[in-house]
Amino acid sequence: MPARQSRRGVVQISEVANDLIDPVLAKRAGINTMLLGSWEEIAGAEFAECTRPERIAWPRRASEMAGEGGGHQPGVLTIACEGARALFLSHQQGEIIQRINGFFGFPAVSQVRIVQKPVALHTRHRPRPRPLTGAAARHLDELVEGIEGEALKAALKRLGTAVLGRRR
Template sequence: MARTARRGIVQISEVANDLIDPVLAKRAGISTMLLGSWEEIAGSEFADCTRPERIAWPRRASEMAGEGGGHQPGVLVIACEGARALFLSHQQGEIVSRVNGFFGFPAIGQVRIVQKPVSAQPARRGPPRPLKGEAARHLDDLVSGIEDDALKAALRRLGTAVLGRPRR
C-alpha cells in the first residue's frame, strides 16, 4: 500500500507500523493497531494479564483450488497469565464481539487461551560494583562491630548495592 507524500514531519510510529504490520500480518495474522488497542478490547479486568498472540486463519479448500471463496472467521490465540485464564474463558464471547467490532467484520469466530507469562520481566542487573574511597570506608565502619560472618557478608552486599547506586 503506497502512502502519499505529505509535507512536514512524519511520526515514527507511522513509519514503524508500515514496516512492522506486513511482518505481523504474515507471521501472526494481527496488526499493530490490534496490539495498540488491546487494553480497550480486553478491558481493565484483563488488559494487564493478557496479550493477543496471533490469529489462526483457516485454510479453505476453494483457496487451494484457486477459486475465490467467502471469508471464514479465524481463531484468536490469547496468552494469559495463570489462574486468570479461567475467568477469561468465561468472557470469550465478549472478547470475540469486541475484536470483531474493532475489525468491523466477523474476523474472529473463537478464542484459544494459552497460559504463559505476559508481563515483561524486569531486567536482571549484574552484581554491584565494589565501593571505592569514602563510601567503602563508611561501609567498613558500619559493619565493623558485627561478629557473625554470614550476617556481616550479607550486610556488606546490601550496603554495596545501596551506597553504590547512582543518586537521582
C-alpha cells in the first residue's frame, strides 16, 4: 500500500494507522497508541515485559451529566500484570503515576488498579508455507529481482511464499 500524500508531503503508514486506531482506543479504553508505544519507557525495564496498560477510567461527575463544563478530574489506570510481579508493581504505583502524568503533561491519573493476567502475546504455531516450485517460484524471483537490500529481499520472498503458497 503506498504512502498517503498530504500537503506536508508523504505520510507514514503508522500515522494513518494511529489516526484510525486512536479514536477507537480512546472511546473504549481511554488510552492512545502513543501511550502504548511509550509504555516501555513509562513502566521501566523492570515492568515493561510483564505489564500492559489496559484502560483509563475517567470519573463521571454530576456537572458533566447536567451538561455543564468543568475542570478535569484524573482517572484510574488499569494495568494488566503477570503473576507475582503485581506485588512489586503495587509498591511502585506512585512512581508509575508520576511517569504517566509526566507523559500526558497534566494530572491524568490519580490511581492505579492492577489486574493479574497474562500479558505476553501467545503466538500460535503456524505451519510453514509449502515451498514454491515451478512457475510460481520463478515469478516470485522475478518480482524481487530489483531489490537491493538482502534482508528486505529475504523478507519479501518469505511474504511472497506465504501468499502464493496458500492452499486454496
